[in-house]
Amino acid sequence: MNAPIVADSVAALRVQVRNWRLAGLRVAMVPTMGALHDGHISLVRIALERADRCVVSIFVNPTQFAPTEDLDRYPRQLTRDLERLREAGAHLAFTPSVAEMYPTGFATKISVGGPSSGLETDFRPNFFDGVATVVAKLFLQAAPDCAVFGEKDYQQLCVVRQLCRDLDLPVEIVGAPTVRDAHGLAMSSRNAYLGDAELDIARQLNAILRRTAAALSAGADEADAIEDATKAVISVGFRKVDYVAARASVTLEPWQQNRNGRLLAAAWLGTTRLIDNVEIPSA
Secondary structure, rough: OOOOOOEEOHHHHHHHHHHHHHHHOOEEEEEEEOOHHHHEEEEEEEHHHHOOEEEEEEOOHHOOOOOOOOOOOOOOOHHHHHHHHHHHHHOEEEEOOOHHHOOOOOOOOOOOOHOOOOOOHHOOHHHHHHHHHHHHHHHHHHHOOEEEEHHHHHHHHHHHHHHHHHHHHOEEEEEOOOOOOOOOOOOHHHHOOHHHHHHHHOOOOHHHHHHHHHHHHHOOOHHHHHHHHHHHHHHHHOOOEEEEEEEEEEOEEEEEOOEEEEEEEEEOOOOOEEEEEEEEEOO
């Protein structure tokens, strides 16, 4: 595979995309914050199935981090990321600086309601404003036909879909299944923070969620099932649970029995915060 073109400015990105457009090629985008793992690469493969050219952005977006969060220590490994993109067949890596994305005097943000309410927002109030703003900028910069997002960040996926609907952004949003290790742990760049003993604990989160989703689908009382799941997460070794919650699949409004839903969770293992979700099938 050829190495991807590397563009670190919006101007260079637009020149390349414009040339592809003139050649009649369809363009897909995979927005990332780098530290690429197999989950990211699965998104690239889906993008390549849906388009002739694939742009992968690598940008650790400061506006979605709170002052107390891990912006400074978030893993950055551009050389390795570019090699992974070469192996996967991506065509362009967009690697802007913070100054390129947020130049002096930048004063605009986008706030999406609806699916952003609750869950992550209860604990990270500015998170989705930062996500929506940077995603809108990326879509305007690259003008992709479609963009691929992983279902692991399920609320984020719903927010991005709402963003595109509400602002008439002509980008098809493709949700990709969560990639997991052999033990069921969702792939995440933050897994790099975990030691072996913590990984053993982390791998139990998805099993608890799957059992709880099955119980809900079978008619279990929602409040009891959520309480049992929360206790189970703590009992296996997590330090704190931010939430375990059942929501409607598309709107993330409260879930109703016999409707398709999503069971979402966020929990702390030491100083590392992990999120995961599973489908609640209709009975």
